[in-house]
Amino acid sequence: xxxxxxxxxxxxxxxxxxxxxxxxxxxxxxxxxxxxLLAMDPSHVAMVDFELPSEFFDKYKCxxxxxxxxxIKEFLKFLDRVDRDEDVWxxxxxxxxxxxxxxxxxxxxxxxxxxxxxxxxxxVPQPKIxxxxxxxxxxxxxxxxxxxxxxxxxxxxxxVEGETLKISATGDxxxxxxxxxxxSDDLIELKSxxxxxxxxxxxxxxxxxxxxxxxxxxxxVELSTDMPIxxxxxxxxxxxxxxxxxxxxx
Amino acid sequence: xxxRITKSFKPQNTWVRQLVNADPEIGTNLDYxxxxxxxxxxxxxxxxxKGSKMLCGxxxxxxxxxAISHTKMWRNIKGLNIDGSSPPSVFVGRFGYPYVxxxxxxxxxxxxxxxLDDTERWFGRSMDEIIDFRSQLVRGMTTVNVNRIDKAGKIxxxxxxxxxxxxxxxxxxxxxxxxxxxxxxxxxIQPIGPTAPLNEIEIGFIKWEHNMEKAHYDSDLKxxxxxxxxxxxxxxxxxxxxxxxMGSFGIEKNRxxxxxxxxxxxxxxxxxxxxxxxxxxxxxxxxxxVYESEYLGNRFEVLLIPDAWSYEAYEAWxxxxxxxPSESNxxxxxxxxxxxxxxxxxxxxxxxxxxxxxxxxxxxKIRRQAKVFIFREAYPDYIIPVxxxxxxxxxxxxxxxxxxxxxxxNDALKQVMNRLSIPLEKWIESGPLLKHTLTQRKITEYT
Numbered sequence: 001x002x003x004x005x006x007x008x009x010x011x012x013x014x015x016x017x018x019x020x021x022x023x024x025x026x027x028x029x030x031x032x033x034x035x036x037l038l039a040m041d042p043s044h045v046a047m048v049d050f051e052l053p054s055e056f057f058d059k060y061k062c063x064x065x066x067x068x069x070x071x072i073k074e075f076l077k078f079l080d081r082v083d084r085d086e087d088v089w090x091x092x093x094x095x096x097x098x099x100x101x102x103x104x105x106x107x108x109x110x111x112x113x114x115x116x117x118x119x120x121x122x123x124v125p126q127p128k129i130x131x132x133x134x135x136x137x138x139x140x141x142x143x144x145x146x147x148x149x150x151x152x153x154x155x156x157x158x159x160v161e162g163e164t165l166k167i168s169a170t171g172d173x174x175x176x177x178x179x180x181x182x183x184s185d186d187l188i189e190l191k192s193x194x195x196x197x198x199x200x201x202x203x204x205x206x207x208x209x210x211x212x213x214x215x216x217x218x219x220x221v222e223l224s225t226d227m228p229i230x231x232x233x234x235x236x237x238x239x240x241x242x243x244x245x246x247x248x249x250x
Numbered sequence: 251x252x253x254r255i256t257k258s259f260k261p262q263n264t265w266v267r268q269l270v271n272a273d274p275e276i277g278t279n280l281d282y283x284x285x286x287x288x289x290x291x292x293x294x295x296x297x298x299x300k301g302s303k304m305l306c307g308x309x310x311x312x313x314x315x316x317a318i319s320h321t322k323m324w325r326n327i328k329g330l331n332i333d334g335s336s337p338p339s340v341f342v343g344r345f346g347y348p349y350v351x352x353x354x355x356x357x358x359x360x361x362x363x364x365x366l367d368d369t370e371r372w373f374g375r376s377m378d379e380i381i382d383f384r385s386q387l388v389r390g391m392t393t394v395n396v397n398r399i400d401k402a403g404k405i406x407x408x409x410x411x412x413x414x415x416x417x418x419x420x421x422x423x424x425x426x427x428x429x430x431x432x433x434x435x436x437x438x439i440q441p442i443g444p445t446a447p448l449n450e451i452e453i454g455f456i457k458w459e460h461n462m463e464k465a466h467y468d469s470d471l472k473x474x475x476x477x478x479x480x481x482x483x484x485x486x487x488x489x490x491x492x493x494x495x496m497g498s499f500g501i502e503k504n505r506x507x508x509x510x511x512x513x514x515x516x517x518x519x520x521x522x523x524x525x526x527x528x529x530x531x532x533x534x535x536x537x538x539x540v541y542e543s544e545y546l547g548n549r550f551e552v553l554l555i556p557d558a559w560s561y562e563a564y565e566a567w568x569x570x571x572x573x574x575p576s577e578s579n580x581x582x583x584x585x586x587x588x589x590x591x592x593x594x595x596x597x598x599x600x601x602x603x604x605x606x607x608x609x610x611x612x613x614x615k616i617r618r619q620a621k622v623f624i625f626r627e628a629y630p631d632y633i634i635p636v637x638x639x640x641x642x643x644x645x646x647x648x649x650x651x652x653x654x655x656x657x658x659x660n661d662a663l664k665q666v667m668n669r670l671s672i673p674l675e676k677w678i679e680s681g682p683l684l685k686h687t688l689t690q691r692k693i694t695e696y697t
Contacts, residue, residue, distance in 0.1 A: 024530075024589075042530070042558035042589050043621075044692045125697035154682065201690060228696050245691040 002030050002066050003091040005059035009082045011215065015052070016079060018211040018233075018240060020072045022046045022204075027119050028068040038124045046204050047127065051239040068092055069117040070099060078112045092116070127243050131222035131230065133160035133192035139213045139233065141186035142167075142221070145178035146209050150202050152176050155250050159197030160223055165190060169202070188218065196223045198246040208242050216240065297565070297573040297581040300437035300599060301635065313575060314435055314635075327358060327429055327444055332388045334358045336421040336453075337367035338412040341389055341442060342396075342495045344509035352496075352507060353391040353448050354409045356421040363418050369440060369639035370488050373647055377546060380636055384441040385433060390423040390448030396507040399497050408451045413496040414462050420454030437573075438511045438600040440637040461485050466498045473500035474520050481521050487607070487642075491517045511600075514638060518603035523591060525610040530559055530589075535618045537655045538662035542669055543648035546640055547632030550624060551666045552609060552648050555659065555687065557621035561609070562586035562683035563602045565626045566672050572632050580672060584681035601626075601641040608645035623684060625677065627670055659688070 006012055019026065019037065026039040037050040054060035078101055082088055086103040093100055101112040145167040149156040153171030160166070165187060168177035180187035208231065212219070216233035223229055226246055233240040301311040336356040343351035357363050365371055366383045375383075394402045412419055429444035436442075458466075461483045465476040476499035480490050495513035497505040508516065534556040541552040567574035567581040574581045585596040596602035605624045613620060624645060656662040667674050678685050 040693060043560070044558075044694050045690055047693045125694070127693055127696040129696055154686075201686065228691075228693055243693055243696075245693045245696070247686075247689040248691060250689050 001061065001063040001092075001094075002068070003059070003061040003089070004057040005087065005089045006057050007087050008084070009079060009086065009088050010084065011056075012088075013076070013079045013082070014211075014214040015050070015235075015238070015240065016072065016076050018208075018215060019048060019050060020076050021207040021211045022048050022242070023072050025069060025071050025117060025120065028070075029065060030062050030068065031065050032062055038126070040124060041204075045201070045245050046208070047124070047243040049126070049239065049241040049243075053237055056237045066092060066094065067119045068099065069119045070114065071117065074114060075099070078114055081110075081112065086110075127228055127230075129224060129227050129230070131196075131224050131227075132194050133196040133223045134189070135160065135165045135180075135187060135191075135221045135223075136189035137165065137180065137219055137221060138186040138188070139209070139216050139219045141178075141180070142219055143209050143213045146202070146206050148176040148178060150206050154202055155199050155247055156202050156205060157197055157199045158221070158223060158229060159195070160190070160192045161195050161197070162192075163190065165221075194225075196225045198223060198226050198229060199248075199250050200229060200244055200246055204244055208244070212240055212242070296575055297567045297583050298597065300573055301435075302437065313572065327388060327431075330425045330428065330446075331422065332356060332358060332390075332425065332429075333420070333422040335360045335363045335418040336412055336415075337363045337365070337387075338415040338417075338419050338421075338492070339367035339387060340409050340413045340492055340496055340510075341391075342507050342509045342513070343391070344511050346393075347509065348396045349393055350396055350507065350509060351391040352394050352406065352409060353389055354412050354421060354423065354451060354453075355387040355389045355443075356423060357386040358388070359386070360420070361418075367440075367492075368486075368488055369637065370486050370643065372639065373545065373643040377634060377636070381433070381441060381634070385443040387443045388423065388425075388429050389442055389445045390425060390451065391445060392448050394507060396497075399505060399507060405448055405451050408453050410496045410498055411456055411458075412453060413493045414458045414466060414498055415456045416459040417457060419456050422452040423448055424450040424452075435635055436511065436637065437635040438514055438638050440639060441634070459485060459489060462489065462493050462498065466493070469502035471499065471501070473504070476500065477517055477520055478524050487517060487521070488639075490521075515600040515603050518600065518607045518638070518642070522603060522607040522610045525614050526559055526561075526591060526606075529610065529613045529617075529619045532613070532617045532619045534558075535616075535620045537657060538659055539620075539653040539655055540662055540665050541648040541651055541653050543644050543651065545644045545647065546636065547629040548640065548644055549627045549629070549670065550605075550641075550644050550648050551669055552645060553623040553625070553662055553666055554609075554620040554653075555623070555662075557687075558589050559619050559621065560586070560588045560683060561606055561622045561624075562681050563596075563598065563605050563624045563626070564677055564681060565598055565601065565628070566670075566677075567628050568630065568671075571628050571630050572635060573628075580676065582672070582676060582680040586681055586683040600638040604638040604642035605645050608642050608649060611646065612649035621683075621687065625666060625670060627672065 022041045023039040026037050029036045035052045040047045082103050086105045089102040091100050097116050098113045099116050103110045149169035152173045153169035156169045158167050163182040165180045182190045212233040218234045220232040228243045228245045231242045295305050299305040301314045334357045339355040392405045394406055426447040426449045429446040431444050434442040461480050477490050491513050495508045495510050497507045539554040543550050564584045569576055569578055583598045585598045585602050609622050654665055
């Protein structure tokens with residue numbers, strides 16, 4: 001039994017959109033306190049760790065620990081149909097294997113049903129990485145730097161060197177780079193045990209930062225040389241963390 | 251006759267003319283010169299054009315002309331009446347679209363002639379045999395507007411019936427002129443033999459393929475759905491293409507003729523796209539696998555990697571091979587798609603889709619998912635383009651062989667490169683997916 005109600009769809013829609021850039025089919029695990037999802041993209045390059053506490057919703061009812069496997073892109077299509085000023089009420093009908101989305105405005109009720117999938121038994125393990133550098137940065141500023149890099153290359157290098165955070169890319173078209181010195185307006189915090197740098201595929205990074213940037217204003221980036229990057233997008237309520245594996249030998 | 255044709259050519263695309271009259275600047279932008287096209291194609295003009303776009307500015311492709319001169323075999327075709335058993339075979343041209351030349355093809359002999367048009371049974375036949383098959387077929391032709399098949403007349407009706415036949419059909423063609431003894435060759439379609447304008451056609455008893463008959467009479471079934479259903483019911487790809495090109499399927503008012511060349515790729519594409527979506531539910535293969543096949547001067551190496559579905563096809567033309575007249579440069583043409591597929595036509599043409607179909611047939615059969623690379627090397631003994639069926643059947647043959655299995659990508663690639671003559675670096679620099687595969691780590695390695 002799982003039932004939630006929410007009066008503004010936008011925050012939820014943005015978060016689901018942020019999940020959809022990585023996850024095709026995902027299994028949400030619900031309990032009394034929160035909704036959780038830990039999932040990878042089909043080729044196992046990126047991972048997302050997502051949590052939404054019950055306070056995020058206006059009403060939240062959950063009994064036991066139901067699992068909900070859905071195609072995230074399809075779910076997003078349904079959510080896109082919901083209007084901004086509509087009240088939304090989502091519940092899971094396990095007997096019929098359907099997720100039901102009800103929207104209400106005035107006396108007008110709309111109802112969508114989408115099929116749920118067999119839960120995947122794929123175990124998703126949490127990466128165990130010791131990060132050597134950590135930067136807290138305004139998401140918009142990060143987004144700009146990634147988009148700059150997208151102009152010239154397919155890969156981007158993220159580095160913490162001494163007291164600066166650096167995002168740079170070089171390609172046939174030329175090069176682009178952004179540097180934040182410690183203490184600059186956009187870089188809220190910078191800690192590093194040693195200089196670290198790693199290279200990542202831009203297509204992933206670009207989509208992640210663009211989609212997550214709609215829900216989050218500040219992101220914490222953690223880094224180690226030639227290791228996956230951890231990007232923790234701070235939400236008013238909830239948790240949205242991405243891991244992305246590096247490219248080596250580009 | 252001539253009068254009718256002149257009448258049917260209404261001024262086309264009048265809006266373009268109005269637009270250009272209103273603002274002459276637009277007109278200059280619309281003007282594609284050979285130079286602009288050449289700039290895009292850069293130095294490997296021929297392997298992009300493949301005799302179809304005339305990028306070099308000549309009216310006839312010199313390579314094709316040269317290839318034709320290699321074929322010296324002509325049957326004795328006499329008189330204006332041609333009769334024999336059609337395999338069955340039909341052809342829809344693409345020049346002058348939407349007013350195209352369509353017509354049936356038939357040899358002058360009777361009996362089971364089905365082999366003459368069944369590309370799926372051609373694997374292993376020599377180049378000479380294939381040209382022999384095709385030069386036996388006489389093609390009658392008549393002009394039809396692809397969008398107005400309801401008004402296309404009796405010749406069209408009979409040709410469409412032929413395309414739905416299960417077996418060979420006795421056919422009599424009454425031609426207006428003696429057939430031109432020429433061979434039309436093309437990169438995508440199988441060679442086409444002697445051709446003449448058609449006056450009348452008579453066909454004997456026809457038994458329709460029952461699946462196709464059902465799809466033909468179902469006027470609410472979309473053409474793509476019809477093709478997929480037929481394929482699932484075991485109708486061979488070649489027959490689906492033939493019937494599809496004659497506008498036999500689809501929602502009644504949307505039915506139209508599809509030039510043979512386009513229909514081949516359309517069917518390859520839509521069938522394999524469907525399969526690609528289905529294999530995404532299957533688990534990855536267990537190890538790295540290498541398959542190979544060589545036929546008609548084309549070597550294919552297929553590399554399967556245990557990873558999510560994505561596909562890259564490479565085509566390398568050695569100096570002085572068919573589509574690379576250059577003396578010293580190797581041309582590699584490549585195209586790729588990621589997990590969610592592609593929405594633009596692959597620049598390397600129909601063979602991209604044929605290869606994809608063949609590999610996906612295999613993956614669907616073993617119910618596994620993989621990342622796929624197809625490496626193709628064309629050697630100088632591939633003198634005449636025979637059509638994309640060669641790619642489809644060659645890759646299908648590769649997938650029938652026992653694979654070599656490896657535990658890591660480096661060993662697998664080493665095996666592939668041992669069998670090919672172009673070094674690994676050249677392949678890596680010509681397409682993005684292989685490079686990405688070699689450099690991108692997985693998050694699961696860090697848990």
